[in-house]
Amino acid sequence: MSLITIIVFDALSYGATLFLLSIGLTVVFGVLRILNISHGGIYALGAYMGTWLALLVLGEKFSPWMTYPALLLGALFIGITVGPIIERVFLRRIYNADMHIQLLLTFSILLILDDAMKLIWGMEPLFVSEPYSLLGSFSVVGILYPWYDFVLVGVSIIFGSLLIWVVRGTSYGKLVVSVINDREVSTAIGINVNLIYTVAFTAGALAAALGGALIAPKIAVVPQFALEVVVLAFAVIAIGGMGSLEGAALGAMIVSFARAIAIHLAPEFDLVAIYLIMILVLAFRPQGLFGEIVVRKI
């Protein structure tokens, strides 16, 4: 019984971080129809910037509670600068290009970002533990769980609901849905498609940077971090259905449960299990669990 509790708690906290990681990727794919490989880079940038600011705040002898706004500020800065730059400067040129050109362009941005982080912050891991330890912990079946993990779960739920509300419940969301369904007709009826693309990409980047900054206190931010997380995010949104918000949540949960079960029962299989599930899901539902079936156009 206690093993099940442990697995569930582990899966919940890990699932929240996975959700924060992949929600931005699915938003960008949903609107722009581009699988943004540089997403992992923005995530890692958010983590580095947030951690660096938090360490700066601690270094200047501010109260450790100030590390929270520092983390958020770092993420916000990365999201609203890097996002529009990538979209306006690079992606704008390749919306009509072949799929492999789009993928390779975002891949090259990922490579550049990853090395840029190495050059700026060095090869040593960057770590700030205060935000993690300040909130204390509680015990379940004799095992200590930090409250921070459950703040993450809360943040994910709020963030996800907010996005779903914006897309489904506001007039702005209606415009986005219109652009998703038909770009040309949307332009014809006077929607500023370019603006919507920029905003959607920035929202995705912001989500990534925020996810990175929030996960940073749990782990040490290391070089190559970007390259590892981005494939995980792919797995999550491929399972859930690319472009689907609910799909990202479900995908994150499935992956995190698979990983938690594997870690506690057969530790060798943790990485393998995630991608096996992805292949199984795609073999039976190529569009993912919540994805829309794309009709072949002649």
Place this chain on the structure above:
Amino acid sequence: MNLSAIPRDLLVVSALLILVPLIVPNWILFVMTKSLFMFICVSGVAFMLRGGLLTFGHALFYATGAYTVGFMVKWFGVQELLIVLPLGALTGFIMAALVGLVMARYREVFFAMLNLAFSMILFGALLKFYRVTGGTDGLPTGTPTLLGIEIESDSLSYYYFSLVIVAIVAYVIHRFMASPNGFYLRALHDNEIRIEYSGVSVRQVIYRTYILAGTLGGVSGVLAAFTIGHIVPEDAFWIQSGEFVFVALLGGFGGLAGPLMGSFAFEFMQTYASKYFPLAWQMMMGIVMLLIILFQPGGLWSIYHQILDYFKGDKRGSDDV
């Protein structure tokens, strides 16, 4: 066989590949050997790209070939190239024949990502089952033997052995692209439905292409393992696959010349970058890739053609192959 029927470019390239190693220092010879096995793998990635099939998981086959060497050396002590190389091709073939069954149903982003997932499964397994695979430490491969005679991986004989394999591979690809399957592969990117109208199964076209590319990956992995002398799980990591795609794009994936140019350019770039900018190698790769995508989508091969055309005063532009 009529000698004048052989294209002049092919003669020039072959002559260069055969003669240049005789006069260069050892380290350049080593880089050239690396370029050769890179070419074998990249040519497979390149002709898939030609059909619009982008893979971020070709390292699956590369690592399969490399670990075939690792296990043959570890378990059986076999380092004979004439045994291990066909075996690597066979394991690559079997792997591609299995994975291809799933893969032939997918296109575009899904094709790229499912390939990624398969290669990450292999990566995860190689990393975690460390009792068998050596984990992050990897496996040593030792010195290869050819008919029982040891040949060092930075020696001329190893280079020429690789060159013979490259020649065979180039011939196979040439025949493949000249076959009906090759023509359908080129058409695949333009209009898949028309291929089916002509009574051909697109899945079979993709399946055969995939198997050939996978087999080449296996061959390349075997040569790579012996050249580098050590294999690690990162051989299966998706960044390795990304490098293959990068090289294909760098050279241009029109024919065989593109990947060849790309492989040589890549290996020399990497050698100098790791000497002068050890921390910024990926950044350099990214910037070069960005420049190519935005300004020169045909890669180095099309630059070469533009230069030729410029000197001929011919404004028709370049055409592939």
